[in-house]
Structure formats: C-alpha cells, structure tokens
Amino acid sequence: MSTTRRDFFSGLLAAASLPLAGCRRDETPSAPRADVTLRIGNVLVDISKDHTISTIGYNGSVPGPLIRLREGVSVIVDVFNDTDASELVHWHGQIIPADVDGAEEEKSLAVPAHGHLRYRLTPGPSGARFVHTHVMPMSDLARGTYTGQFAFVYIEPKSDTGRYDQEFFLATHEWEPFYTTAEEEEEEPGAPPPPKPKDETPNGWEIGYQRFTINGKCLGHGEPLRVKEGQRVLFHFLNASATENIKLALPGHRFQVVALDGNPAPHPALVDVLELGTAERVDAVVEMRNPGVWILGTPHDDDRKNGMGIVVEYANKSGAPRWIAPPKTPWDYTLFGEDRAVPQPDETIPLVFGKINGGTGGFNRWTINGKSYDPNDAPRPLHKGRHYRLIFDNQTDDAHPVHLHRNSFELTNVWGKRTAGVMKDVVLVKGFRKIEADMTPAMDGLTLFHCHQQLHMDYGFKLLFNVV
Ligand SMILES: [Cu+2]
DSSP states (O other): OOOHHHHHHHHHHTTTSSSOTTGGGGGGOOOOOOSSEEEEEEEEEEEEEEEEEEEEEEETBSSSSOOOEEEEEEEEEEEEOOOSSOOOOEEEOOOHHHHHHOGGGTOOOOOOOEEEEEEEEEOOOOEEEEEEEEOOTTOOOTTTGGGGOOOOOOOOOOSSSOOOHHHHHEEEEEEEEEESSSSOOOOOTTTTOOOOOOOOOOOOOOEEEEEEEEBBOOOTTTTOOEEEETTTEEEEEEEEOOOOOOOEETTTOEEEEEEETTTTTTSSEESSSSEEOOOOOEEEEEEEEEESSSEEOSSSHHHTTOEEEEEETTOOOSSOOOOOOOOOOOOGGGGSBSSSSOOOOOOEEEEEHHHHHHOOOSEEEEEETTOOOOOTSOOOEEEOOOEEEEEEOOSSSEEEEETTTTTTEEEEETEEEEEEEEEEEEEOOOOOOOEEEEEESSEEEEEEEESSSSHHTTTTOOOEEEEE
C-alpha cells in the first residue's frame, strides 16, 4: 500500500508540532516524501483456504512489507495509525536514539489513535532487524505482539557478505491465543532436571494458540519456496511470536548459521535444528542437495499439524511434502562462537530472574533482582563507553528470551561454557540456567531491558537503564 499525496500532506501538518530533525514547518510545501511508510490498521489474513484471521498489521499485510535500508543512510519514516488506540513502533535491534526507538519506558514518541508521526532515523547496525509494536496488552490478547504488527527490516551492510543464489525472509507467528493452565514442558537433551520450585502457589495463566503460520500461511496453504538443486539458499528466520520459543528443521538438509540476530556468526556451524526464542533472528545458508518436496517446519508435531511449516519444492519435483523427525541435538549458542578468553569488564551487573506464581486464574508476576518493574523507580545508570558484564541468572523454570534495547551484547559465557564473538540483542535463557553477556553502551539515553515473552514483560519482567 502506498500513501497518496493528499494523505502525505495532511499527515505532515498533523505532525508539524513534533520534534522533527531536518523538517521545519516552513518546508511543508516542498517537504520530502517519506522513505518508509507504515500504516497501522485492520488486516484480514487468509492463513488457509477456509480460515481468515482478523488482526492489526502494517500496510495491509502480515507480515508487513520487507523494509530494506542502508546502514548509516538516514531515512524519513512516516507512521500512520488508523486504529482507535495509541501505538508504539519499535525498531528492534537497531542502535538509534530513545525518542524513536519505540518503547514507552524510554519516553519514545507514540503514534496517537488515528494520528501520524514523522521522524528521521539512521539505520544500523547492518543485518536482519525487525519492526514491531511495543504496547503492553496485559490481558487483552487482541493487542500487542499477539497481532500481526511485525515486519522484517533488512539493513544492507556497507560491504557485501557471503555468496548465495536466492534468499527468503520467513517469520513465524501464532494465532487465536487462549488462556490455559497447561505449561509446555521443554525436553532438553542432556539437561539436568530442574530443582523443585519452592512456591506452593499454583502456576498462573499461560498462553496457547490454535493456529500456526510462517509468513501468514499455515503449512500447505501458501506458495512453496521454489529452489533448484545445487543452489545456496539464504534463509532469514524471525520468530515473531508473542510468547513462543520455537524450533525449525528442514529434513534432509542442514543449516549453516551465518548470522544470529543479524550479526555475523564468528563460526558458521552446521546444525540440523534451529531454535529461536521470541524475537530472535537466525540467518542460515542451506545447500540444496537433496531434491524432493520437503517440509521446513517445527519438529513439534501438533504445532506443525496446526500450521507451523512451509513447503520447500525443488524444480521438477512433485508429490506430497516429506517430513522426517530431526535428531534431538541441543541448540547451543557456543557452537557459533570462539573459544577464547575475553577482557574482564569494568563492572558486573547480576540480573536474577524470579517468578511469583499467580495462582489459579491469576497472572504470574516476574521479578529482576527481587523487584517487578515500577515506572516510579529511577532508572539504573550506565556509563557510555564503560564495559559491563550482564549476568542473566534465571531462577525460574521458564525459558526467557531477554532483550536489551538500543545495544548489542556479546555472549561470553553460556551455561558455564566460555565463548566470544557472538553478538546478539535477544538471548534465550533456559530454566535455572545462567548466561553472561558483555556490553559497552554506545549511545546515551534510556535503554529498556525486558523479557520478550509478552506475558512476562507485561507482568513485571522489565528494567530500565539510563546511559549517561
Ligand atoms: Cu520471560
């Protein structure tokens, strides 16, 4: 969908009182056209032949349009909100000022209901990023990341990296969420059994889903991914779920992981199964050397039957798509890192994750260092250029995909094993595990840290930093 000239000018006038870099009031008649336009509105998504989802999305499609930007090349962004509620558009994984980052806690600009926002941002760093809503739906499963408000942002590097013949951008998402008391048990090969929780209060609500999609289609209902024997295919995966961590496999093939959260992996290892916590991205190259018709999908049988998959079809091949259960090898971030010591940090910040069970019919609450997020608390100061080590210490039995805004961090220790060189902005910390990550704040301003599992974030799992 493109913006008409009339919309453009009326929108610009509405936005004229906002702080706009390089766009003064008196420039209105000759104001430049936006480089990126996002229009938030109702969308009908035909996820299968006989099933349509009514949701909110960007520019009339789910996922929203692929947004290609160039690292360091400033763009003008227009956001129009055609819905009845104020929205926040978060540029996930970019290092940009807090006012345009898109988080309420950072005092970013919100897009008013039926309103418009125009601002300028300079994209970076290069790689697979994304854009998504950052509102907190709390108990309302028709808002926030439960909706279709997500789109790939691909920031072209200044120099080209790697060779491939074809690329696909694939985003996973689940639909028709419902409240359940069932906890999904993660079987982890080789993992020790977690200690028994001390809390005798029953677990609160969890979220389940009826339908599962890749790029807005249930398995077997969209166009297949068409490949040719001998091709090197670059897959960009995004877990655009509100709450689910997922695994993906392509039987008969292996993934060479070349980037994690858009950042080049120091050691591009081959794996059978990818795992992505909510909001994580994986770029993986697959050599197409096993002609046939295959299912690229989740090894979780029920979820795959409910749609989480997409058909990969070789040229001149036909027939029913094949699925073969992959080996149960554990996902290990250190496979992609370097085994070397890293410099000692200037300061270590322990972040202990805790859970207060909500009881039957209630919501669990989440804590960092014993406290749920309170907007009245002063943000914790960090100093620009200082080297910090964050210790993500998960004292709960849930896996948490934790995210730091406006920064990348380097994994330095995963489950007791040292590593180096893997740069990320989300990391999945499994139950009763510990991950250490080093970061040096690059840009001043408010910087939010939170669990990307929507229900966890909404019920206390947040901490605000202020980089000075
Ligand atoms: Cu969490």
